[in-house]
Amino acid sequence: MVKKELTETEIAECIPDLWQPLTPEQRALLVKNFTIQRYKKNEIIYCEGETPMHLMCLLSGKVKIFKEGVGGRSQIIRVIKDQEYFAYRAYFAEENFVTAAAAFEPCTICLIPMPIIMQLLRENNELAIFFIRQLSIDLGVSDERTVSLTQKHIRGRLAESLLFLKETYGVEEDQSTLSIYLSREDLANLSNMTTSNAIRTLSNFATEKLITIDGRKIKIIEEDKLKKISKIG
Amino acid sequence: MVKKELTETEIAECIPDLWQPLTPEQRALLVKNFTIQRYKKNEIIYCEGETPMHLMCLLSGKVKIFKEGVGGRSQIIRVIKDQEYFAYRAYFAEENFVTAAAAFEPCTICLIPMPIIMQLLRENNELAIFFIRQLSIDLGVSDERTVSLTQKHIRGRLAESLLFLKETYGVEEDQSTLSIYLSREDLANLSNMTTSNAIRTLSNFATEKLITIDGRKIKIIEEDKLKKISKIG
DNA sequence: ATAAAACCGTGTTATAGAGCACAAAGGTAG
């Protein structure tokens, strides 16, 4: 556990949504219980079955939340980007983790003990409403995802994933290269298909000039057509 | 809209989780804004795309939350039982409904305008924490469901649905007949399969003596074996 | 009572996508 001494201003910049509604005393409590942790590429952040202890906020890097299904097949449930909070759901539900989390690339994460968060929640309604909103958004996404993953065909699912990655992590300076470089396997696990089908479908998209691929670099060329493929399933 | 005059005691019994944390003034506000609505069997309660206006609590009956996917195929996302709250997620997320709701059987539902709920939330932390907990539980269920529906085979999915229905709505006096009578189509939509496959798999289960079927009455005989089938997928 | 519609059951066919197997390429470690 790398623990750095940070100023209040630095912390405020890390976790603005959490920080803003707090009173000075509440902020002081947060500062006292604030730690920072680094994770290497592909390192596991938490595992299925573990007991949740901390709220986490991703300060830099990219994280996947996933779940091992039948026969060891892994399904990526959602991905986390900069300044997103995670790992708190299970604590609120009084459960152990039903998912696992791992770093796509080197990450910096800040941790705040969940009991501290609970205390703040009891004192501060704006904070509670923040979490209600976050959970509500995530639940809506999860419901939509259930239907997409079960009903769309392979091309639709992969197209959706590509668009989703663009929306979530954005693009590089050329405005079209996805700024996340995933392995074909991760792409498959995100889109509920086998690795070979992810490879095949990806190169189909490339021959159809919807995208270009250069190793793990994916450039989106025909976004509208991808949207159409994603929509019709 | 059937509006009955109810006493505070009656209301308190309808919505204990919501009622209990409130102060007398908050309770008075709730009483003033409390309405009751009845729905017939198969009646739509709300539609995809509509703007959420009320928190709903199911007082009696059974409700399905579902979503139309590609090609009109409908997927049941979750089901609501007695004293469960629903229809509030979209409002909290500041979205329109992404799902629809319909009555499996005749229902009584109480409605409370969401702005009233928001006001209570701002005043009452226990209430906020109640919603945080509910949403967290639902999100966990939704995540698990995504993996089950995508990875398990037909038999596993149907077995899971049967067990889930038993757990949710319980059984009749004989301790084994499911107390919800679903059409084969609803059973299929719950388990992500076609109606013919639901019919086929159901009668397979019957010939294997795991269940007995008499029209829509389903009796669970070998719960352990069903659990095993559900688990291995 | 009778027509119409919805639902249930079964057989047949078609196909999307999983599951190999294997080769080439790229990365990493000693």
Next chain:
DNA sequence: CTACCTTTGTGCTCTATAACACGGTTTTAT
């Protein structure tokens, strides 16, 4: 540099499940 492992790519086979067709039955509406 060499050896080894991981990742990518391609072809082939096989199977789970969708899709369709049709006949019987039950429920609902008129």
